[in-house]
Amino acid sequence: MSDRVIGIDLGTSHCALAHAELNTTPAPALMKIPQTVAVGEVGEHGLLPSFLYLPNANELTGGALSLPWNGTPIHAVGTLARELGAKTPSRLVSSAKSWLCHPGVDREEALLPLDAPDDVKKLSPVDASVAYLSHLREAFDHANDTPLREQDVVLTVPASFDPAARELTVSAAKRAGIENLTLLEEPQAALYAWIAATEGAYRDVLEVGDIILVIDVGGGTTDLSLIAVSENEETKEMTFERIAVGDHILLGGDNMDLALAHVVRQVIKKEQKKKLDAWQMRALALACRAAKETLLSTDAESVPIVVASRGSKLIGGSIRAELTRAQVTATLVDGFFPQAEASDAPVQRARSALTQFGLPYAQDPGVTRHIAAFLTKQRDAADDVEGYETNEEDTFLQPTALLLNGGVFNAPILVERLKKVIDSWIEDEGGEPTRLLDFADLDHAVARGAAFYGATRASGGLKITGGIAQSFYVGVETVALAVPGIEPELHALCLAPFGLEEGSVPTPTKAELGLVVGEPVRFRFFASSTRRDDEVGETLEEWEEDELIELGAIEATLPVGSFEEGNVVPVRLRARVTEVGTLLLEAIPRTGEDVWKVELNVREPTPNESPD
Amino acid sequence: MSEPRPSFIARIFLSFVASFRTLFDSEFAAGIVALRSGARLPADTSDREVVERKTPEPPPPVVTQASPDSALQLLGMLQREGRFIDFLEEDVETFSDEEIGAAARVVHQGCRKTLREYFDITPIRAEEEGDSVTLKSGFDAAEVRITGDVSGEPPFKGTLQHRGWRASEVSLPKIAEDHDVSILVAAEVEL
DSSP states (O other): OOOEEEEEEEOSSEEEEEEEETTSOOOOEEOOEEEEEETTEEEEESOEEOOEEOOOTTTSOGGGGOBTTBSOOSSEESHHHHHHHHHOGGGEEOOHHHHHTOTTSOTTSOOBSTTOOTTOOOBOHHHHHHHHHHHHHHHHHHHOSSOGGGSEEEEEEOTTOOHHHHHHHHHHHHHTTOOEEEEEEHHHHHHHHHHHHHTTTHHHHOOTTOEEEEEEEOSSOEEEEEEEEEEOTTTOOEEEEEEEEOOOBOOOHHHHHHHHHHHHHHHHHHHHOOOOOHHHHHHHHHHHHHHHHHHHHSOOSEEEEEEOOSSSOHHHHOEEEEEEHHHHIIIIIHHHSOOOOTTOOOOOOOOOSSOOSSOOOOSOOOHHHHHHHHHHHTTTTTTTOTTOOOOTTOSSOOOSEEEEESGGGGSHHHHHHHHHHHHHHHHHTTOOOOEEOOOOOTTTHHHHHHHHHHHHHHTTOOOEEOOOSSEEEEEEEOOOOOOTTSOOOEEEEEEEOTTOOBTOOOOBOSSOEEEETTSOEEEEEEEESSOOSOOTTOEESOOOTTTOEEEEEEEEOOOBTTBOTTOEEEEEEEEEEOTTSOEEEEEEESSSSOOEEEEEEEOOOOTTOOOO | OOOOOOOHHHHHHHHHHHHHHHHHOHHHHHHHHHHHTTOOOHHHHHHHHHHHHHTTSOOOOOOOOOOHHHHHHHHHHHHHHHOHHHHHHSOOTTSOHHHHHHHHHHHHHHHHHHHHHHEEEEESOOSOTTSEEEEOTTOOTTTOOOOSSOOSOSOEEEEOSOOOEEEEEEOOOEEOTTOOTTOSSOOOOOO
């Protein structure tokens, strides 16, 4: 029997694991994760860098990658992987999590590292996630009597992960030997961590009718959620409901350090006529990060930066530069947190015809513009929240409290700027400034919050509700006379309503779709984060351009044997939320008792893109 | 320690000698008194005195050779993060203070990172340097070194010159069994 709950933050750039005892006031503790920190050396750190290095057969000696529980691992995970990869990037797997939610690729296809040499056995984004989770499980099992397999595990995913990415995360966890699993959205985990840290005082800080805007800036992604505070009418206990989540934004703290490095590189190139190679660029980014932290926590106007030479001549070969307060302000504060208007939207540059195969990084680094667009899009999200008043003239949803998570917010100047910008929007519309929910330990909050959630849930305590933060639709082509050059009209049939919760009785659609037995049949799949009132079976004939976004296709197959090959069988579709927290789509044939699973993770081949 | 028991002839001779010594040697007489009242043999007493005299003598000095492994490992770590060996092995004479200063930043930043990561280093004395300090009797001479006008008995009054450092926790990375720690940093060949 499980005696505690484990929270795992499977991050884009770092992983962390926390555990909380059951039957006590849960105070989640972090596990130190043993990992190779250098060739032949195993150290322990609170974070496991999410990097995987696939060495060449001649590259390392016998015990180079030895771990306390495995003498001969075939690849390196963590700190050493990141170090080795800095000098040999073609054998390094990084940002696997971003690939996991990239609908443009087959996420179970071995495609990483993208430009790996021939002797590398490539891995799929799922494989890489399995490697990180396996490392965590093995580290845990090595240090504990009760193996992770027998513990309840809460694994976090970005709130913006689509259903397929969530399902892939679950399958990676299962493959890594994690059995009792629940998914939790990262911004919710951050709020749980904050609640845990207040030791009950959250009841005094928050009030009914509060709308908390959670801004979680990780290493590689920015995740937004709105959480409403209400009250249980009978028990008068405070309740929380997640009412909206933002789009997936591939923009994080690592981009910020890199941006500073590029600024300094330009100066070095111009003034010293020196070019930096990739390794020096990385050293520069690390030096800039340290210098940035000094500048943001002291009054210094500039901090010297030195990029060491790669050879053994340290003094002669180093490149000197400096990072100034003006550069940091211009690049970080104004670049990533610009004084935007509430009506602003992220700038979209037209993609060039020859789109490079890779991750769909955010084109606009202005985090505040992404937030403005999110709040504008979710203007009506709090209409049903008791105690919160929406004015008719409001152009966006006015949060009343801010919770900022992620290492970048260790810099007070960024916290101040972000709050100032959001408050200025609210004041323009006659509202009150937001309250900042104070927070410490920004790097481990998600893992801690996940463990806390697991422990309180087990005791029937506090829970953030909200169900799914999107409604889902299947695309149905209308039967019409074929007209050359004109595509048949597409309707959207609602499969899962907004806010669908785990355990609710699934309702199948009334309309039926024809499936050809023995052949996989694909359907276009759509999601909306703003259409809150569509019910199952409702058919949309038209919608606003940004109301529905297309996700990867879904695919249903009726096996031969249960049905006659080639027959067209009418099926109804239904959706439910599993205990784990994934969306399950099922096809129910008109005849027979069986229910068939509809696959979410299907790659829709798109032109202009080729992994090879 | 037990001596052979004297023979009959020897005992006759002893009874003469003993009677005279009992008369003229008070210490010998005290021994006889003790013997008659059932105490231990006088030979034991003199033996114990020998033992007691030996106790205050210092034990033979024990100096052990520390295993070089963790020293080599630490050098490797300082080199890796802070280019420590590169810095010390380079001839600084030909460079300006400014150039050396720049390199020192790399060394300082990296070595400090290593120090903070693997050692928990805290000052031994909480007072500020320059503060006056009183050392009570029984202070730990390993923790605090007294210098200058050292005489007499504690309490000692003085000025704190250096706060001292203590590694209250050390958690060096573990080393793989067949890992050669004498390679502080591998040579690097880019293909």
